[in-house]
Amino acid sequence: MDIMKDSLVASGAEMVTVALRRVNLDQPEDHLLSNLDPKLFLLLPNTSGAQTAEEAVRLARLSKASGLLPAWIKLEVTPEPRYLLPDGDATLRAAEILVKEGFTVLPYIQPDPILAKRLENVGVATVMPLASPIGSNKGLRCIELLEIIIENSTIPVIIDAGLGKPSDAAAAMELGADAVLVNTAIATAKNPLLMALAFKQAVEAGRQGFLAGLASTHQFASASSPLEWLSSL
Amino acid sequence: MTPSKILADFDPEIAHVLTHKKYESEHILSLLEKERLTYEDFFALVSPSAESFLPQLAARAQSLTLSHFGRTKQLYTPLYLSNVCINQCVYCGFQVKLQIPPITLNEKEIVDNYRYLSAQGFGHILLLTGESPRFAGVDYIERAIILAKHFFPYVSLEVFPVSTSDYERYAAAGANGITLYQETYNKVLYSTLHPKGPKSDYFFRLEGPERALLAGFRQVGLGTLLGLTDWRLDGALLGLHAYLLQRTYWQASIQVSFPRIQPISAAPHDIFPVSDKALAQLICAFRLFLPQAGLTLSTRESTDLRNKLIHLGISHISAGSNTRPGGYTRGSIEPGQFETQDNRSLSDVMNMLIDQGFDPILKDWSTLFDSALKTS
Numbered sequence: 001m002d003i004m005k006d007s008l009v010a011s012g013a014e015m016v017t018v019a020l021r022r023v024n025l026d027q028p029e030d031h032l033l034s035n036l037d038p039k040l041f042l043l044l045p046n047t048s049g050a051q052t053a054e055e056a057v058r059l060a061r062l063s064k065a066s067g068l069l070p071a072w073i074k075l076e077v078t079p080e081p082r083y084l085l086p087d088g089d090a091t092l093r094a095a096e097i098l099v100k101e102g103f104t105v106l107p108y109i110q111p112d113p114i115l116a117k118r119l120e121n122v123g124v125a126t127v128m129p130l131a132s133p134i135g136s137n138k139g140l141r142c143i144e145l146l147e148i149i150i151e152n153s154t155i156p157v158i159i160d161a162g163l164g165k166p167s168d169a170a171a172a173m174e175l176g177a178d179a180v181l182v183n184t185a186i187a188t189a190k191n192p193l194l195m196a197l198a199f200k201q202a203v204e205a206g207r208q209g210f211l212a213g214l215a216s217t218h219q220f221a222s223a224s225s226p227l228e229w230l231s232s233l
Numbered sequence: 234m235t236p237s238k239i240l241a242d243f244d245p246e247i248a249h250v251l252t253h254k255k256y257e258s259e260h261i262l263s264l265l266e267k268e269r270l271t272y273e274d275f276f277a278l279v280s281p282s283a284e285s286f287l288p289q290l291a292a293r294a295q296s297l298t299l300s301h302f303g304r305t306k307q308l309y310t311p312l313y314l315s316n317v318c319i320n321q322c323v324y325c326g327f328q329v330k331l332q333i334p335p336i337t338l339n340e341k342e343i344v345d346n347y348r349y350l351s352a353q354g355f356g357h358i359l360l361l362t363g364e365s366p367r368f369a370g371v372d373y374i375e376r377a378i379i380l381a382k383h384f385f386p387y388v389s390l391e392v393f394p395v396s397t398s399d400y401e402r403y404a405a406a407g408a409n410g411i412t413l414y415q416e417t418y419n420k421v422l423y424s425t426l427h428p429k430g431p432k433s434d435y436f437f438r439l440e441g442p443e444r445a446l447l448a449g450f451r452q453v454g455l456g457t458l459l460g461l462t463d464w465r466l467d468g469a470l471l472g473l474h475a476y477l478l479q480r481t482y483w484q485a486s487i488q489v490s491f492p493r494i495q496p497i498s499a500a501p502h503d504i505f506p507v508s509d510k511a512l513a514q515l516i517c518a519f520r521l522f523l524p525q526a527g528l529t530l531s532t533r534e535s536t537d538l539r540n541k542l543i544h545l546g547i548s549h550i551s552a553g554s555n556t557r558p559g560g561y562t563r564g565s566i567e568p569g570q571f572e573t574q575d576n577r578s579l580s581d582v583m584n585m586l587i588d589q590g591f592d593p594i595l596k597d598w599s600t601l602f603d604s605a606l607k608t609s
Binding site for chain 1: 597
């Protein structure tokens with residue numbers, strides 16, 4: 001628990017997501033919640049474990065009713081327990097209900113640019129597409145689709161799941177993502193504290209790289225001879 | 234073809250060849266690199282040829298467990314509700330022939346035990362009974378589930394197999410998971426070991442997990458009783474069973490347990506010893522084959538071995554277990570189903586986990602997920 005708290009601070013994280021299924025919402029002194037300082041981070045409850053839209057909606061309502069957590073919800077609807085891939089259809093239905101009920105909704109999705117726009121249209125606060133399957137540490141395997149989501153989005157895009165290395169986080173930020181969500185890579189590192197710091201620096205470097213305007217990767221030779229005839233036309 | 238039918242028809246000769254033939258070292262090493270294993274690959278990993286690569290197998294298992302479970306370890310507690318049993322499993326401490334004092338907890342005793350275990354901090358209870366329609370039948374178990382849900386978010390059952398409609402009753406009462414050990418996948422041996430009673434029906438038992446899944450359960454646990462026969466063969470078919478269920482029931486979480494038989498002096502029978510090394514090989518092979526499956530190790534195993542195996546592939550462990558009916562609150566003297574080897578309390582086990590860098594999880598479920606039988 002101490003390692004977790006120190007790592008959270010070192011990472012510079014602004015939001016920390018908490019699995020509602022693991023907290024005792026009827027106990028204000030809940031072990032997990034009492035160890036996270038809401039003044040340091042925005043606590044973002046998540047619906048992990050929900051297999052249907054209905055379960056996710058009920059869990060979000062329970063969280064809000066408890067008064068222990070903000071009316072923000074990281075919406076996760078994962079019908080299969082192995083890869084925990086989100087169900088886009090059910091996520092969209094749940095998002096629509098929760099937005100209407102006044103929640104700030106942050107949905108976890110597969111990198112589907114159409115779904116991202118549909119969610120944007122129902123009023124979610126962000127979209128959180130996965131970079132590669134959760135826990136895989138494989139990095140930006142779905143980069144082409146993530147680029148389209150970022151290009152088209154008018155709301156923040158948070159890259160969630162699969163970022164295994166600080167360089168993956170830097171690369172995601174260079175694409176223009178607004179934030180990343182990282183757990184496994186830090187939690188399972190030999191030195192979580194140092195890894196948290198490394199991710200902080202990578203996110204900052206990637207963001208600065210994006211803001212600075214990355215140089216094009218295409219190297220055009222300037223006025224190379226085969227093109228000279230064009231200027232005499 | 235349902236998973237059970239495929240499994241029942243699977244030629245044991247083929248399984249024997251694939252789990253005992255000589256594999257080239259290069260082949261075994263290539264499996265350690267492979268991301269998705271076929272069941273033939275898994276059979277090779279439980280073979281004697283893979284034994285000499287146990288350190289490499291263990292390293293891979295450890296890294297996969299870390300990827301898929303992080304540092305979390307799930308904790309649960311078993312509660313035996315009744316030791317009355319009409320079956321005659323020749324290896325069991327509860328079999329009818331042993332004439333142990335029959336004990337079936339009444340409601341007050343059940344609730345006393347729930348209260349005690351819940352106060353310890355457990356959020357997952359596993360309810361166990363023998364098979365006795367008269368003393369602890371479906372009505373009794375259903376009632377025990379309903380009572381348990383007042384204390385525990387997650388309730389699982391290790392009881393005799395029932396029909397789909399009875400499993401629906403359990404699910405509607407709030408049960409979340411079932412564990413049903415096939416004991417052995419050797420049909421001939423199965424008949425010898427289970428000569429009388431309802432348990433003598435091999436296929437009814439084999440199909441139990443599928444009926445439970447059809448009835449709305451989200452989690453089923455499988456196992457063989459290691460030591461009844463050749464562990465490589467039984468372990469291989471256990472893996473195939475888990476794999477087939479996972480493929481068909483893609484929304485379910487399939488778990489596997491590794492109970493090694495604890496000899497009951499009153500019930501002598503042949504034992505095929507399963508060494509610690511063999512158990513480690515089997516667990517690691519399972520982790521490579523089914524990277525996301527929950528793998529369970531109970532207090533049948535020693536403190537020392539459990540401390541070691543949680544580093545390799547084990548994700549779920551029990552703590553402070555008592556295998557006598559209501560043994561947590563009754564000063565009982567009659568024998569349990571087996572003797573526990575790891576007698577540490579829950580807090581001792583939690584401290585050990587934290588010392589070793591793990592994150593013990595007591596609650597991993599919301600009762601809002603209980604709406605079994607819903608259309609999903």
